[in-house]
Amino acid sequence: MVAPNRLKKSFKEWKLYGFVLPSLAMVMVFAYFPALSAVYHSFFEWNGGDLQQFVGGANFLRAWRDPVLWQSFGTVFALMIFNFFKMMPSILLAVLIHRLRSDRWQYIYRVLLVIPMVVPQLVTLFIWKFFFDPNLGVLNRVLDIIGGKTALVWLDHVFHWNVFFTGVPIGWLAQPELILPALFIWGFPWIGAVGVLIYLAGLQSIGHEVYEAAELEGIGPFGKFFYIELPLILTQIRLTLALLIIGTLQGYGLQLLLLDTNGGPGGRGMVPGLWMYNRAFLAGEFGYACAVGMVLFVFILVLTSLNNRFVRAER
Amino acid sequence: MKSAVFSIRGRRDWPKHLIILAFLSIELFPLYMMFQVSFKDNATFIRNPWLPTNPTFWHWENWVFAVKLILPYIANTIFVAVTGTAATLAFAVCASYFFARRRMPLSGLLWYAFLVLMLLPSVANIVPLFTLLRELSLLNTLSALIIVSVAGGQVFNIFVLRGFIEDLPKDLFEAAEIDGAGHLQQVLHVVLPQCAPILGTLGILAFLGIWNDFLLPLIVLRDKQLFTLGVGLVYLDGEYVKQWGQIMASYFLAAVPLIILFLFSMRLFVRGLSQGAIKG
Numbered sequence: 001m002v003a004p005n006r007l008k009k010s011f012k013e014w015k016l017y018g019f020v021l022p023s024l025a026m027v028m029v030f031a032y033f034p035a036l037s038a039v040y041h042s043f044f045e046w047n048g049g050d051l052q053q054f055v056g057g058a059n060f061l062r063a064w065r066d067p068v069l070w071q072s073f074g075t076v077f078a079l080m081i082f083n084f085f086k087m088m089p090s091i092l093l094a095v096l097i098h099r100l101r102s103d104r105w106q107y108i109y110r111v112l113l114v115i116p117m118v119v120p121q122l123v124t125l126f127i128w129k130f131f132f133d134p135n136l137g138v139l140n141r142v143l144d145i146i147g148g149k150t151a152l153v154w155l156d157h158v159f160h161w162n163v164f165f166t167g168v169p170i171g172w173l174a175q176p177e178l179i180l181p182a183l184f185i186w187g188f189p190w191i192g193a194v195g196v197l198i199y200l201a202g203l204q205s206i207g208h209e210v211y212e213a214a215e216l217e218g219i220g221p222f223g224k225f226f227y228i229e230l231p232l233i234l235t236q237i238r239l240t241l242a243l244l245i246i247g248t249l250q251g252y253g254l255q256l257l258l259l260d261t262n263g264g265p266g267g268r269g270m271v272p273g274l275w276m277y278n279r280a281f282l283a284g285e286f287g288y289a290c291a292v293g294m295v296l297f298v299f300i301l302v303l304t305s306l307n308n309r310f311v312r313a314e315r
Numbered sequence: 316m317k318s319a320v321f322s323i324r325g326r327r328d329w330p331k332h333l334i335i336l337a338f339l340s341i342e343l344f345p346l347y348m349m350f351q352v353s354f355k356d357n358a359t360f361i362r363n364p365w366l367p368t369n370p371t372f373w374h375w376e377n378w379v380f381a382v383k384l385i386l387p388y389i390a391n392t393i394f395v396a397v398t399g400t401a402a403t404l405a406f407a408v409c410a411s412y413f414f415a416r417r418r419m420p421l422s423g424l425l426w427y428a429f430l431v432l433m434l435l436p437s438v439a440n441i442v443p444l445f446t447l448l449r450e451l452s453l454l455n456t457l458s459a460l461i462i463v464s465v466a467g468g469q470v471f472n473i474f475v476l477r478g479f480i481e482d483l484p485k486d487l488f489e490a491a492e493i494d495g496a497g498h499l500q501q502v503l504h505v506v507l508p509q510c511a512p513i514l515g516t517l518g519i520l521a522f523l524g525i526w527n528d529f530l531l532p533l534i535v536l537r538d539k540q541l542f543t544l545g546v547g548l549v550y551l552d553g554e555y556v557k558q559w560g561q562i563m564a565s566y567f568l569a570a571v572p573l574i575i576l577f578l579f580s581m582r583l584f585v586r587g588l589s590q591g592a593i594k595g
Contacts, residue, residue, distance in 0.1 A: 023410035030466035037443035293439035
């Protein structure tokens with residue numbers, strides 16, 4: 001009597017596999033297959049269609065000798081390092097909001113911080129592109145009003161940059177030398193706002209008694225920041241930084257839309273992801289694009305594992 | 316005495332408020348510009364870029380232009396985002412039920428098969444994905460966008476949902492089983508109601524992800540009547556002669572559905588965005 005029951009039960013359990021099957025099938029076809037296909041095709045000369053020829057490591061050799069790829073890695077590393085500075089205002093803002101005594105104001109600021117995120121990222125991007133416009137752009141007008149233009153021209157005289165001149169509007173996205181600065185300026189508000197919410201979540205766990213103890217010891221506001229707040233949100237900061245870095249390394253939408261597929265004048269804004277996109281969809285060199293993707297993948301893997309080790313060692 | 320302390324503390328907060336407001340005004344400045352420029356024509360904007368004009372001189376035709384241009388794109392995007400989000404969550408709930416409910420042969424292996432995907436950067440496989448979609452003749456269809464976003468959303472959602480389903484009290488499932496409920500009924504009547512808040516948060520994240528996506532539609536879509544907001548706005552940006560008022564009104568309209576979503580689910584939104592940023 002037991003056996004049929006168990007059989008019935010195990011049959012019922014086998015049906016459980018049906019629950020994982022749709023997800024598994026989707027992931028196999030649309031994530032695993034393209035990934036494996038990318039690895040495979042990085043060893044081929046491939047135009048994306050029928051023309052396929054095994055070329056061994058030629059694509060990787062070409063990547064090694066490709067000056068554009070090297071330059072694009074330089075650009076993306078500069079952007080990654082700059083993430084570190086982009087985080088600072090949001091840390092400051094989170095600590096300031098956290099230190100407010102009124103809960104109501106804390107809530108109001110939190111809601112106000114979410115509002116810019118309701119706007120689609122693409123729209124934020126285009127508005128910034130509009131701000132960068134040499135003649136109509138808001139950035140140049142603000143610089144004119146606060147005298148920043150004069151200061152830049154003066155600095156140009158002193159350091160011989162040959163970038164800023166009186167009477168010539170600053171072409172933020174049109175002058176090769178200004179592409180990197182423009183990319184640095186861009187995007188501060190959005191990244192800042194998400195970061196603030198994450199840091200606030202971390203700061204919330206600090207008890208009042210910690211602050212009171214600090215006050216009894218006579219520790220000032222700066223001391224509190226360095227001895228209490230900063231150490232306690234270090235996990236969040238590290239996490240955000242890791243996400244920002246990996247996001248920067250992978251990203252190319254920003255550069256594609258601000259600077260077009262060639263990475264702007266002189267290709268100064270070229271990043272590896274964009275170079276891959278450019279090779280595949282403009283030059284039809286799908287095989288080489290796959291190889292560039294592989295190089296990028298290895299970089300991301302190394303950074304992720306370094307980050308994991310770093311985070312673990314700190315715990 | 317107490318009030319004196321309070322007022323000193325209150326006064327000490329003023330510099331903080333000022334700094335916070337300065338940062339917030341930088342944050343909100345693009346929104347302000349977008350809104351007020353949307354009512355101007357180019358000549359007015361050049362004469363007076365900063366301040367809104369008198370409402371009697373507002374150029375409502377900018378908004379008429381934007382509605383005509385953007386509304387079909389919004390309809391397409393809503394279709395993709397709603398179907399994509401629903402399918403993502405439906406698949407993910409089922410799969411995480413499988414992982415959370417019982418230890419089955421192979422379940423460990425399958426779990427790692429999903430986890431490994433977290434390491435896989437999407438940037439590397441966009442090229443083969445494109446040729447795969449072409450071979451399945453899914454290029455220039457909205458289904459391609461839905462399918463790819465559903466596949467891409469599985470790992471993160473399963474990862475989060477598994478934890479939530481495992482934390483549900485076992486008695487609930489046992490009681491349902493005694494009542495003769497099959498697995499599908501347990502998912503429908505136990506998992507869905509119990510996990511409603513987290514499903515809401517994950518749903519908003521998935522929806523936002525699809526709404527913000529423009530690279531995939533840019534590669535996949537060709538026909539104008541299939542455009543989602545992303546591609547539509549990219550092509551609008553590429554136009555040579557620019558009427559900034561019209562463009563800004565279109566940008567604003569692109570955000571309106573998200574604003575409505577935000578108004579109805581502010582709490583889930585705030586939580587979702589901070590969790591979404593944490594996702595690994």
